[in-house]
Amino acid sequence: MIKRLSQIHQELLETYDSEGGINHVDGINLPSNVEIIDVGQKLLHLLFPGFFTGERVHAGNLKNWSGYMLDQVHQRLLAQVTKSICFGYPNEPHSRHVEQAKDAVMGFLESLPQIRRMLKLDVHAAFMGDPAARSHEEVIVSYPSVLAVALHRVAHELYLKEIPLIPRMLSEYAHSRTGIDLHPGAKIGESFFIDHGTGVVVGETCEIGNRVKVYQGVTLGALSFRKNEDGLLIKGLKRHPTIEDEVILYAGCNILGGSTLIGKGSVIGGNVWITESVEPYTVITFDVTKQEYRRFQKGEVLDSELFKGSGI
Amino acid sequence: MIKRLSQIHQELLETYDSEGGINHVDGINLPSNVEIIDVGQKLLHLLFPGFFTGERVHAGNLKNWSGYMLDQVHQRLLAQVTKSICFGYPNEPHSRHVEQAKDAVMGFLESLPQIRRMLKLDVHAAFMGDPAARSHEEVIVSYPSVLAVALHRVAHELYLKEIPLIPRMLSEYAHSRTGIDLHPGAKIGESFFIDHGTGVVVGETCEIGNRVKVYQGVTLGALSFRKNEDGLLIKGLKRHPTIEDEVILYAGCNILGGSTLIGKGSVIGGNVWITESVEPYTVITFDVTKQEYRRFQKGEVLDSELFKGSGI
Amino acid sequence: MIKRLSQIHQELLETYDSEGGINHVDGINLPSNVEIIDVGQKLLHLLFPGFFTGERVHAGNLKNWSGYMLDQVHQRLLAQVTKSICFGYPNEPHSRHVEQAKDAVMGFLESLPQIRRMLKLDVHAAFMGDPAARSHEEVIVSYPSVLAVALHRVAHELYLKEIPLIPRMLSEYAHSRTGIDLHPGAKIGESFFIDHGTGVVVGETCEIGNRVKVYQGVTLGALSFRKNEDGLLIKGLKRHPTIEDEVILYAGCNILGGSTLIGKGSVIGGNVWITESVEPYTVITFDVTKQEYRRFQKGEVLDSELFKGSGI
Numbered sequence: 001m002i003k004r005l006s007q008i009h010q011e012l013l014e015t016y017d018s019e020g021g022i023n024h025v026d027g028i029n030l031p032s033n034v035e036i037i038d039v040g041q042k043l044l045h046l047l048f049p050g051f052f053t054g055e056r057v058h059a060g061n062l063k064n065w066s067g068y069m070l071d072q073v074h075q076r077l078l079a080q081v082t083k084s085i086c087f088g089y090p091n092e093p094h095s096r097h098v099e100q101a102k103d104a105v106m107g108f109l110e111s112l113p114q115i116r117r118m119l120k121l122d123v124h125a126a127f128m129g130d131p132a133a134r135s136h137e138e139v140i141v142s143y144p145s146v147l148a149v150a151l152h153r154v155a156h157e158l159y160l161k162e163i164p165l166i167p168r169m170l171s172e173y174a175h176s177r178t179g180i181d182l183h184p185g186a187k188i189g190e191s192f193f194i195d196h197g198t199g200v201v202v203g204e205t206c207e208i209g210n211r212v213k214v215y216q217g218v219t220l221g222a223l224s225f226r227k228n229e230d231g232l233l234i235k236g237l238k239r240h241p242t243i244e245d246e247v248i249l250y251a252g253c254n255i256l257g258g259s260t261l262i263g264k265g266s267v268i269g270g271n272v273w274i275t276e277s278v279e280p281y282t283v284i285t286f287d288v289t290k291q292e293y294r295r296f297q298k299g300e301v302l303d304s305e306l307f308k309g310s311g312i
Numbered sequence: 313m314i315k316r317l318s319q320i321h322q323e324l325l326e327t328y329d330s331e332g333g334i335n336h337v338d339g340i341n342l343p344s345n346v347e348i349i350d351v352g353q354k355l356l357h358l359l360f361p362g363f364f365t366g367e368r369v370h371a372g373n374l375k376n377w378s379g380y381m382l383d384q385v386h387q388r389l390l391a392q393v394t395k396s397i398c399f400g401y402p403n404e405p406h407s408r409h410v411e412q413a414k415d416a417v418m419g420f421l422e423s424l425p426q427i428r429r430m431l432k433l434d435v436h437a438a439f440m441g442d443p444a445a446r447s448h449e450e451v452i453v454s455y456p457s458v459l460a461v462a463l464h465r466v467a468h469e470l471y472l473k474e475i476p477l478i479p480r481m482l483s484e485y486a487h488s489r490t491g492i493d494l495h496p497g498a499k500i501g502e503s504f505f506i507d508h509g510t511g512v513v514v515g516e517t518c519e520i521g522n523r524v525k526v527y528q529g530v531t532l533g534a535l536s537f538r539k540n541e542d543g544l545l546i547k548g549l550k551r552h553p554t555i556e557d558e559v560i561l562y563a564g565c566n567i568l569g570g571s572t573l574i575g576k577g578s579v580i581g582g583n584v585w586i587t588e589s590v591e592p593y594t595v596i597t598f599d600v601t602k603q604e605y606r607r608f609q610k611g612e613v614l615d616s617e618l619f620k621g622s623g624i
Numbered sequence: 625m626i627k628r629l630s631q632i633h634q635e636l637l638e639t640y641d642s643e644g645g646i647n648h649v650d651g652i653n654l655p656s657n658v659e660i661i662d663v664g665q666k667l668l669h670l671l672f673p674g675f676f677t678g679e680r681v682h683a684g685n686l687k688n689w690s691g692y693m694l695d696q697v698h699q700r701l702l703a704q705v706t707k708s709i710c711f712g713y714p715n716e717p718h719s720r721h722v723e724q725a726k727d728a729v730m731g732f733l734e735s736l737p738q739i740r741r742m743l744k745l746d747v748h749a750a751f752m753g754d755p756a757a758r759s760h761e762e763v764i765v766s767y768p769s770v771l772a773v774a775l776h777r778v779a780h781e782l783y784l785k786e787i788p789l790i791p792r793m794l795s796e797y798a799h800s801r802t803g804i805d806l807h808p809g810a811k812i813g814e815s816f817f818i819d820h821g822t823g824v825v826v827g828e829t830c831e832i833g834n835r836v837k838v839y840q841g842v843t844l845g846a847l848s849f850r851k852n853e854d855g856l857l858i859k860g861l862k863r864h865p866t867i868e869d870e871v872i873l874y875a876g877c878n879i880l881g882g883s884t885l886i887g888k889g890s891v892i893g894g895n896v897w898i899t900e901s902v903e904p905y906t907v908i909t910f911d912v913t914k915q916e917y918r919r920f921q922k923g924e925v926l927d928s929e930l931f932k933g934s935g936i
Binding site for chain 2: 046047053058063066106123129130134136137142143196271286
């Protein structure tokens with residue numbers, strides 16, 4: 001038994017030699033997911049003081065509490081950002097990495113007050129946009145949109161500073177917790193609200209205006225990928241749509257393509273597919289009355305063929 | 313560097329003063345998400361003894377184990393409910409808050425035996441409704457429906473007692489773990505089963521009968537919101553549909569509107585959109601044969617235009 | 625108060641007697657979810673050394689680190705598999721259970737090197753398939769597809785060894801973290817990539833070829849269930865489709881039925897419904913141009929009826 005186990009160990013070790021690309025051995029140490037998630041949570045504490053901490057935050061301890069929290073975020077994020085810059089820019093001297101990391105993290109922290117201003121508008125947009133919302137506090141403690149959008153605004157700042165790995169790790173943490181997949185590259189305006197949110201996908205090159213409201217299952221995606229002469233995907237083109245101010249996107253609608261623009265004040269109904277631009281103040285809804293249905297009465301229900309089109 | 317950091321700290325503190333609404337400083341301490349999740353997990357232990365605990369539960373320790381667990385839930389839930397009642401009813405004297413909280417929590421705990429009876433039927437419905445289910449035990453330890461529906465039945469009891477914040481925090485915990493978003497206000501009958509479940513949304517004012525089966529991506533939602541003369545959303549109306557007994561809702565179907573009623577024994581096929589009531593024992597399926605497709609052969613596949621309608 | 629609480633306790637205890645089926649008292653202790661998740665995470669460490677551990681893995685400690693990790697997985701998985709075999713085969717002598725468990729776990733561990741070879745191809749498929757992917761490392765640390773597919777390949781091996789409960793517990797852990805629901809029974813070929821992934825459902829009897837690419841919200845499901853003369857679902861039939869090599873399945877498409885086969889190299893567009901087989905190298909896209917829309921101009925937007933088909 002021990003013999004079989006050490007045999008397996010031997011074979012695994014051989015794959016560690018042979019199967020490069022999914023080992024990370026002797027490389028620069030990568031940022032740690034555990035640490036990134038912890039930093040993400042501490043940032044949520046700083047951005048919404050007193051909402052997510054068990055400990056009570058009050059005027060008497062606010063200054064010390066937030067100073068300590070900010071210092072923690074600074075130290076720990078700096079350690080992770082340094083790792084990711086070492087990984088991303090292997091040919092630069094380490095001293096340069098350290099300087100880059102310091103500047104990037106400090107510059108990022110300087111954006112926190114502005115991010116807080118944005119988040120206040122996002123929370124208010126959620127409260128105004130959902131008849132089920134009872135209070136701003138309920139929105140902050142229980143709406144997935146708040147967590148997803150707050151971490152997106154944070155990840156987007158790090159993305160703009162061209163820090164490798166970490167922005168995606170933060171957005172994937174939000175995706176994992178909420179089912180909302182916002183690529184850190186997406187530009188998102190003020191007063192943004194995603195209701196329910198499960199299955200929402202917003203691509204890297206999307207541009208979203210102010211006061212936009214999005215429901216579960218909405219995809220802002222690409223139509224197709226350009227390949228180069230080697231047949232490899234070309235990276236970095238605008239592949240995802242532009243959404244102007246005050247647009248509402250209902251559940252499960254799909255808006256696709258880098259040149260697709262949804263004009264100001266438009267409303268796209270549930271399950272509608274859009275692959276071309278739409279004029280401002282247009283409402284497009286899927287015409288339920290023209291759907292091709294098949295109706296059957298009681299006796300027939302048992303015939304399994306009727307279930308054609310059912311999913312599962 | 314330290315100078316820049318304390319500069320940032322100063323600016324953050326100013327936003328804590330100026331940006332009210334996303335601070336919770338000097339307010340009543342809110343219920344803690346960490347505690348609510350812990351109470352939710354302990355309730356799952358009490359409702360399914362021996363399934364989720366590492367420690368073994370047997371006849372010899374069942375009485376002490378469950379007595380201890382119940383006492384833990386009582387103490388910790390009482391502390392959180394008291395906070396949420398202080399928050400929700402700020403103008404009442406604190407002594408009143410404490411009494412309200414005691415009554416609400418005790419009344420809630422009195423509903424646990426009945427919730428267990430309901431859950432037994434839910435688990436059996438899952439076993440009977442899924443050909444892949446091997447045993448009731450497999451359903452309990454690995455079906456997201458069990459966790460989502462159990463926490464919903466708990467959250468709904470707390471919702472009926474008009475406890476602020478906590479019902480939504482519990483349902484959002486379930487949503488985060490399962491992708492199933494059941495508003496605590498929804499009335500759900502016996503023998504309820506959600507298969508797979510990711511993306512399911514059930515709105516606050518839904519009424520669901522007995523022996524209803526739901527698949528992933530089903531939305532039971534609102535058609536539109538009424539606004540008052542100030543243009544603000546009116547809260548508290550019946551906005552979501554009524555589903556009668558023995559209805560099956562297949563993947564991705566959408567049923568919308570507060571006056572929409574799906575009659576007993578009906579089957580709504582995958583991706584079907586319903587915005588008006590349906591007679592009992594009606595089967596409505598999306599007519600795949602009438603879908604407008606475009607088919608192309610091999611050579612053309614590379615033409616990116618063909619990918620229109622793809623959602624990346 | 626204490627009186628009411630012990631009254632509740634008494635009633636709960638009575639339901640533990642009466643409501644069999646959702647108690648697991650005096651039964652064989654079931655595998656622990658906490659332990660299964662921990663083993664799953666340790667397996668991810670072994671399969672991607674140095675990516676998910678905070679501690680640095682390097683040539684100097686690789687042998688000891690991996691040997692230790694492998695031994696941990698062996699011990700802890702063995703304890704859980706023994707429990708699940710005791711549960712699944714109650715009529716066999718315990719000595720037999722222990723032997724079965726030893727063989728199953730050792731046989732499973734022997735598949736790890738091959739699983740690593742498969743995962744290397746999966747990671748490369750993700751990198752090649754997504755224009756937003758910057759590096760293989762980014763794919764491994766932040767793409768949900770990697771976690772879901774890695775745990776699927778592990779769970780599938782345990783499923784083939786007919787170990788009860790644990791395969792589903794592992795796949796549900798992946799589902800909970802990624803929104804991707806891959807049944808452990810599904811056969812999945814090489815170089816498999818799921819982009820975004822939220823809402824993907826792959827049924828137990830699916831067969832998927834090599835170099836297949838899948839987007840969020842895709843369902844590979846059953847059309848209907850056969851029942852026996854007692855009206856009970858028949859378990860174990862092929863209910864789910866077969867997908868040949870090099871097929872691309874875009875967001876939200878549904879492919880249903882055990883005899884449905886998607887031919888090699890085909891492309892199924894977003895939201896397309898397929899319930900019959902498709903020839904090789906066919907592209908089927910939803911014809912957006914033939915969708916029935918209703919368009920309205922500005923003034924009308926306020927009329928709530930326009931929102932028909934919106935899914936809140």
